[in-house]
Amino acid sequence: MKHLFSKFTYFIFVLTLFTGCSDDDDNPGGDPALTFKEMESDWVRLSLMYDGNIDVMQADSGEIMHKVSGQVIEGARYYTSNTGRYLTVIDRNGGIVKFFDSGIVNHTDHGHEYTAKWVDMELNSILPTHYASSGGHIVIFNDGDGSISYINEAQLEIPSYQPEIFTFANTVAHHGAGFRLRNGLFATTFKNNTEPGGIPQMVKFVEANGNLIDDNKGIEVEGIHGDAVNGQYGVFGSTNGVILVDDQQNIDLIENIGDLNSESGNWLGTLKGHDNAQLFFARSRNVGVFMVDPVNKTLTNIYNGGNVSGDMFSFDGAYYLLHTADNTISVFDSSTGSKITSRVVEMANIPQLNSKELDSEISILRKMEEPSPVLVCSDKFLYVLAPNRIQIKVLEIKSLEHVHTIELFSPINSLMKNGFSIEGDQNPDYEH
Numbered sequence: 001m002k003h004l005f006s007k008f009t010y011f012i013f014v015l016t017l018f019t020g021c022s023d024d025d026d027n028p029g030g031d032p033a034l035t036f037k038e039m040e041s042d043w044v045r046l047s048l049m050y051d052g053n054i055d056v057m058q059a060d061s062g063e064i065m066h067k068v069s070g071q072v073i074e075g076a077r078y079y080t081s082n083t084g085r086y087l088t089v090i091d092r093n094g095g096i097v098k099f100f101d102s103g104i105v106n107h108t109d110h111g112h113e114y115t116a117k118w119v120d121m122e123l124n125s126i127l128p129t130h131y132a133s134s135g136g137h138i139v140i141f142n143d144g145d146g147s148i149s150y151i152n153e154a155q156l157e158i159p160s161y162q163p164e165i166f167t168f169a170n171t172v173a174h175h176g177a178g179f180r181l182r183n184g185l186f187a188t189t190f191k192n193n194t195e196p197g198g199i200p201q202m203v204k205f206v207e208a209n210g211n212l213i214d215d216n217k218g219i220e221v222e223g224i225h226g227d228a229v230n231g232q233y234g235v236f237g238s239t240n241g242v243i244l245v246d247d248q249q250n251i252d253l254i255e256n257i258g259d260l261n262s263e264s265g266n267w268l269g270t271l272k273g274h275d276n277a278q279l280f281f282a283r284s285r286n287v288g289v290f291m292v293d294p295v296n297k298t299l300t301n302i303y304n305g306g307n308v309s310g311d312m313f314s315f316d317g318a319y320y321l322l323h324t325a326d327n328t329i330s331v332f333d334s335s336t337g338s339k340i341t342s343r344v345v346e347m348a349n350i351p352q353l354n355s356k357e358l359d360s361e362i363s364i365l366r367k368m369e370e371p372s373p374v375l376v377c378s379d380k381f382l383y384v385l386a387p388n389r390i391q392i393k394v395l396e397i398k399s400l401e402h403v404h405t406i407e408l409f410s411p412i413n414s415l416m417k418n419g420f421s422i423e424g425d426q427n428p429d430y431e432h
């Protein structure tokens with residue numbers, strides 16, 4: 001009821017100040033502010049980070065709902081959980097994983113809002129690095145000893161909950177990756193101890209209790225980097241192609257095509273997947289983006305170029321967005337891989353790698369898979385931190401039209417997306 005009411009009062013407000021909206025530079029004939037406010041869900045939040053603080057803003061109203069001070073770790077990486085409630089914070093060098101609770105609880109046809117806060121639990125491991133999540137099951141690979149941390153998102157609200165760390169007898173430290181499939185099995189990387197360097201060569205399944213199924217199904221490559229999962233299928237990037245696993249315990253290799261090869265920069269080492277998307281999207285530093293079809297076991301080039309800066313799915317998985325170094329955003333239909341639209345978008349600078357870090361192939365690959373600190377998606381809208389860092393431009397994803405600008409009170413460093421979307425009004429009949 002509260003949300004119906006606030007939407008209604010807002011509507012009156014907009015009508016009263018109808019002449020006030022002038023922030024659209026693409027669509028002067030329309031009423032973009034009204035369109036955005038009407039179309040964006042009340043439950044979408046933007047978590048704004050600055051000076052060690054996080055402000056949780058309701059996206060459609062621009063209202064700061066909660067302010068949470070301190071505890072932001074410099075240089076840590078942030079990932080939004082599947083329900084949108086949490087941010088997982090990975091401090092690789094400090095060996096710490098923490099969770100920020102936006103207070104937005106996603107019950108699909110309705111939601112609840114509590115006070116935003118840091119979860120009173122810290123997970124310690126050696127060099128926690130790669131993050132993957134499917135169906136609310138988060139897996140973080142620990143480079144320092146080849147172990148994986150498993151976090152069940154639904155349990156994070158339980159004060160006594162302690163995530164599990166699975167360690168394996170016959171592994172060594174390496175820059176690996178892993179995830180959980182919907183059948184409850186994990187898939188994670190292993191290193192061939194005779195191969196030099198820090199990247200793994202094979203993938204094995206792990207049972208729900210952490211027991212290793214010691215069988216790579218005959219698939220061994222020169223090197224693996226990056227992974228993605230949609231519940232039924234999971235993929236790992238490799239020098240030789242894409243390693244595909246599924247919930248029937250198969251492990252296959254989809255071999256490189258075209259200009260893809262095992263030379264530096266020419267293999268698929270950064271991958272994206274989404275629980276609502278059958279297709280995966282994989283990037284190579286020099287030869288662009290490939291669509292991975294796990295059913296037909298094929299690769300298809302959908303963007304050819306060596307200038308990709310980042311990529312992501314929209315929050316509900318309907319769109320795949322590509323960001324290139326010339327600040328062009330391209331939007332693809334994630335169910336077909338076909339391009340819908342593209343346009344140049346002004347955005348705040350993303351800090352580049354310094355020259356020392358550039359020496360390492362692994363550093364470059366790690367940097368490539370980091371989430372963008374200046375671009376985030378809800379289901380329908382792309383939020384872009386403007387170059388002045390005090391405005392957030394809102395673009396409708398499917399058209400990339402600028403529909404709204406959120407004015408901030410002071411500059412921010414980065415933003416993350418929290419919360420979720422409901423189409424139309426929420427179900428008022430829930431009983432709890």
Ligand SMILES: [Zn+2]
Nearest residue numbers: 107111112430
């Ligand atoms: Zn509920």
